[in-house]
Amino acid sequence: KNEVEQSPQNLTAQEGEFITINCSYSVGISALHWLQQHPGGGIVSLFMLSSGKKKHGRLIATINIQEKHSSLHITASHPRDSAVYICAVSPPDKLIFGTGTRLQVFP
Amino acid sequence: EAGVAQSPRYKIIEKRQSVAFWCNPISGHATLYWYQQILGQGPKLLIQFQNNGVVDDSQLPKDRFSAERLKGVDSTLKIQPAKLEDSAVYLCASSLHFDRTYEQYFGPGTRLTVT
Numbered sequence: 001k002n003e004v005e006q007s008p009q010n011l012t013a014q015e016g017e018f019i020t021i022n023c024s025y026s027v028g029i030s031a032l033h034w035l036q037q038h039p040g041g042g043i044v045s046l047f048m049l050s051s052g053k054k055k056h057g058r059l060i061a062t063i064n065i066q067e068k069h070s071s072l073h074i075t076a077s078h079p080r081d082s083a084v085y086i087c088a089v090s091p092p093d094k095l096i097f098g099t100g101t102r103l104q105v106f107p
Numbered sequence: 108e109a110g111v112a113q114s115p116r117y118k119i120i121e122k123r124q125s126v127a128f129w130c131n132p133i134s135g136h137a138t139l140y141w142y143q144q145i146l147g148q149g150p151k152l153l154i155q156f157q158n159n160g161v162v163d164d165s166q167l168p169k170d171r172f173s174a175e176r177l178k179g180v181d182s183t184l185k186i187q188p189a190k191l192e193d194s195a196v197y198l199c200a201s202s203l204h205f206d207r208t209y210e211q212y213f214g215p216g217t218r219l220t221v222t
Contacts, residue, residue, distance in 0.1 A: 040216070
């Protein structure tokens with residue numbers, strides 16, 4: 001079993017829909033990262049969380065340390081949000097990546 | 108602020124050939140990472156540098172992969188000889204601090220195809 005599990009693996013949405021991507025992990029961590037990867041490979045860091053909730057524009061990330069679970073929400077989704085969203089966790093000595101959620105938003 | 112630069116962006120080689128990738132991190136970032144991302148998987152750490160010293164190279168296939176960061180700034184990752192299973196995106200990232208809880212800034216990646 002992977003130490004970081006994301007769901008769903010693939011997600012299709014219509015423009016304007018509210019989207020949720022989930023991340024569960026099985027190790028103790030000091031921080032959790034949400035990353036966005038567009039076709040072509042480049043990765044952009046969206047959030048780094050150690051507790052609670054963060055919001056940036058239409059993106060909201062939450063984390064529940066006790067339940068070892070985080071969610072990334074996208075409100076009013078747009079075709080430019082189409083990308084792979086990767087959850088990564090930081091135990092003290094390494095960074096463990098999930099396999100990503102591929103999101104496609106259609107007009 | 109300029110981001111992490113990588114070159115080339117794409118490379119196609121035949122198996123058993125050699126290839127090298129270059130990375131220039133964000134100015135002032137002491138820590139540099141090389142990751143390998145195979146299609147459909149999350150990135151896998153190959154090597155982590157702190158200035159010009161290696162912090163972690165436990166997952167680097169040292170029989171064919173090598174990396175250096177001689178002056179503690181830019182870095183080169185080499186594969187010699189390449190195998191088909193080396194086809195992947197090679198990502199370089201940098202951060203201010205070696206603690207992996209610090210935010211890492213990623214470059215655009217180099218997509219390698221080995222035929």
